[in-house]
Amino acid sequence: MPESNDKITVTVDGNEVRADPGELIIEVAERAGVFVPRFCYHPRMKPVGMCRMCLVEVSSPRGPSLQPACFVPVADGMEISTESQSVQKAQNGVLEYLLLNHPLDCPVCDKGGECPLQDQTLAYGPGESRQVEEKRHFAKPIPISTLVELDRERCIQCSRCTRFANEIAGEALIDFFGRGEDTEVAIFPGKPFDSYFAGNTVQICPVGALTATPYRFKARPWDLEQVESTCTLCSVGCRIAVQSSANEVVRHLGIDIESVNHSWLCDKGRFGYLAMRSETRILEPSLRENGELVEVSWTDALEKAAALISEAKLVHGPQAIGFIGGARLTNESAYAWTKVAKAVVATDNTDAQLGDGMPAELVLGLPRATISDACKAKKLIVIGEDLKEVAPVLFLRLRPLIEEGKIDLVEFSTHETSLSKLAKASIPLVPGEIGTRVRALIGFIKGTKDAGEGIGIDVQEIKNASQALGSLEDNSDLVVIFSNSSAIENTQDLQAGILALEESFKNAKFMPVLRRSNIFGALDMGLSPNLLPGRVTLSGAKEYYKKQWGSVPEKSGMSALEMLKAASESKLKVLVLLGCDPISDFPDSKLAKDALLKVDTVIFVDSLANSSLDYADIVLPASMDSEREGSFTNLEGRISRISKKVSALGSSWPDWAIASELADALGEDLGFGSLDDIAKEIARLAPAYQGLRSTLSLRSEVDEGILLPVTSTKVEIKRKQGDPMVHLGLISVEHQGAPLKSGASNEPGVYSDEKQKPEIGSTVSLISKSDIKSDINLEPETEASGAKSLRLVVTRRLFDRGTQIYNSPFFRELISEQEVRIHPETASSLGIDNGGKVSISGESKKVSGLVVLDNRVDQSGVVLTWNVSEEDVRLLASDSEKSAHWVEVEN
């Protein structure tokens, strides 16, 4: 940190320390290497000075006095003592008081062994108590949500959980109830703590008052082993510690990473490991014989797969083979599969997105914002889905900043999102109108158009938005976060809107949000038509890769939609599903079913059974997270490590090994004897990844990951010293034996010396703005016909009936009912009441749901939720290539 003139000097236990004005005593002391005991203070939340554990002696003109270190900022010349007699007396007293009602059930408490109350009582406590009276008693524990249980006897009222719920998550579903010695944390009767972020309160609880239901009595901290890894359940890529006991993953904890997750996780990520041992886990390779899947050896399965692929290639050409999926893969596995498809089979038919994503050129070509950029931005435009549903921790990082007024938010959304109430302006969207509305706003800012002229939106909202965004000239502090607003349309319209913004706000940065797992890694590794590894196009890098790989596809291939179409016309013969489920995940379910039925061979590579398994001819079991090594690229383009903690179940293999062995069976050697070979090849070949030593050698102190493309040899930010009160569980497990390491490598990820850096072999340019197709052909809208006069919007929820969620009993209860969101005026014109049951009819099917009136829904729209009930909303639409679908709503 550069020395600034504004610094002040304070004395901590006799040592002089330089500090910034406004810094808290507790922070300054920590920097000076002095740990002040604390319970309520958490560096990622506002201080409250509630527990009094951090009392220190501070000099003042009136003599020394005891002050809470977490609440009092330092002043020039301040003398602080953390070990004086009066401080020790205060600490003894505070701990004696905290323990008045705290039960001595440490032997049966999940926190025992990693408990700050236990540890700090030992270190700072009086050693004995004068308490002879009965402690207070409550029923214990009581569930406050499906995932969290509350033991009120153990609570020391530090308010970490209630503050987290209110201040960070914005859902104050828990609060203190009562007063004085009757104080307890409580929910409102009948309204459980069903926050997506409830699990964080368990992690930050300094005692065993809040425990996670799935972890209760599963392990003791000193039995745990841990490794640092990355959550792969959405594209944010939160850093986690994977903890296991007896070769079984029992807990995920969030690690405090400045640039990504600030130690928070969503419950899907925190408890996602439960699927590893689900009954639907695929353990052995199998082949379909007489309609039944029969377990076979890996050799037989791979030989059969290779034979069918070779045959199809020989008879119908490489175009007859396609690969769909890949977002579940690590970067290295995605690279290996790309090489199998594009170099060995020589087809460009690969697509990691399932027809509901965005064109790779748009995702990779725009100037990308990081999460830190978004948090530091003064102005933010969010277009599309509710961020809480598709990128929960990104939402969690942004929400408090927007609430505090540090970021002015302009939102374009199809319904009321979790950020709507905080937005400066919220402009309603319906499919087919995104481009129009974005352009209307830009037009208004430019002064060339009257607000909302003729497009049926509230003029005031456009005015508010324009005021929040200011002029078009200075936009270096503007970030645009965008995602698909509805799941079943083409993305032409969204592209039109984004390109219009890009053109008008010249210095803005963009953050595309694709919801699937390592989708950004898959795109970076070339699992998309017309793409090759390292953010380059097939047309641009053909010669380069031909030299390296020996062969590349001659012409660009088909997208997932085109492949399924070709399959339904019997033009595609072999379909490889790389951890995906077109039957329940592709926007057009009829097409997906038809395609999987008609295609000759379906090779199914996945870890869990899903609806597409019924169509599989060859099943190859892949290992899951925590059973595999690799790297992950998140939505910022930040690469981080996925680490192995437990051995893979059954005979499952890591995906790269499956790819490599399949290539072998096809008679080609990918040259990958180990994962390291792939990691090094990516760093050597893939243009955007050059400058790395290997995708795996991320030194553990570079836990921030590395932002790609590598522009600097500097290590970004060093890990803060472990704080046992932030890294609850992490540090204590580390102290008890297993160090928190990410993988085996101790090499730095990037070359520290420019001279060591090998010459970049490629002169291939990365995908840029110029690769984005700007000649967007907005096809003429399908018109509303007769009674079908409302535009269908299908939004996503974090918890839906996806494989990993639906198979966990803890998550299943969190799946919401089918809601029908509709504007109050539209509802009253149709004679529909709030809460009533209605049916929606579209092309071929009816879907029913409960009405929710929402005045942020466009008057011409109706919003349903993807995959939350038995009834398939996709059947309301006819064709996912259209830009809008019309439906009818009736009582």
Add this chain to the structure above:
Amino acid sequence: MAHLSKELYEKCKSVVALYPEARSALIPLCHMAQGQEGWLTSEAIEDIAELTGVTPAEVRGTASFYDMLHLEPVGKYVVAMCTNIACMLNGSMELLDHAEEKLGISAGGTTSDGEFTLEESECLAGCDKAPCVQVNHRFFGPLDNKGFDQLLDDLKAGKLSDDVPSHGVLSRVDRRFPLALSPSEVAAERAEMENAKSQRDEKRKVSEGAN
């Protein structure tokens, strides 16, 4: 168990409008809601949460802090008996014993006919009337056992209905609704205040800079 009546809900809305932050109206709204049934029903709490933009858990948490706000049903008459020093010296403990015996309940309980709730209370600031008793927030005292029995009889007979409103009602005289000032005047006044504040801040900055 009921939600706020439509009329009361509208009245609450106009109280919310008095504050720059909706949640500042939380406690006044709790008192108003309590005037409806004598205690805060779950439904009323949900209404207040909606009106003030907080969660029901926060409303319940706040209400639970105050003894004057009830989260359980109370009797038609809430009898609060002070047992602090002035009243105690004048025999309030004996009076409380008598009251418990007379009503057949212990302090904190409600009679089975739903007529009376008896509360032991901290100082009611009616020391001149010690031992002092509040019935639905109206003062009576000094009372001896006989006086207390008489009070109960009078309440039951409805003789005191002019003095004692139904439970939960703090005042039978409403403040003037709607606002005496129009919302635009309030907004103008607030803007003026903001302006003055920022000018003060500016001045302070300048003077600090000078130092």
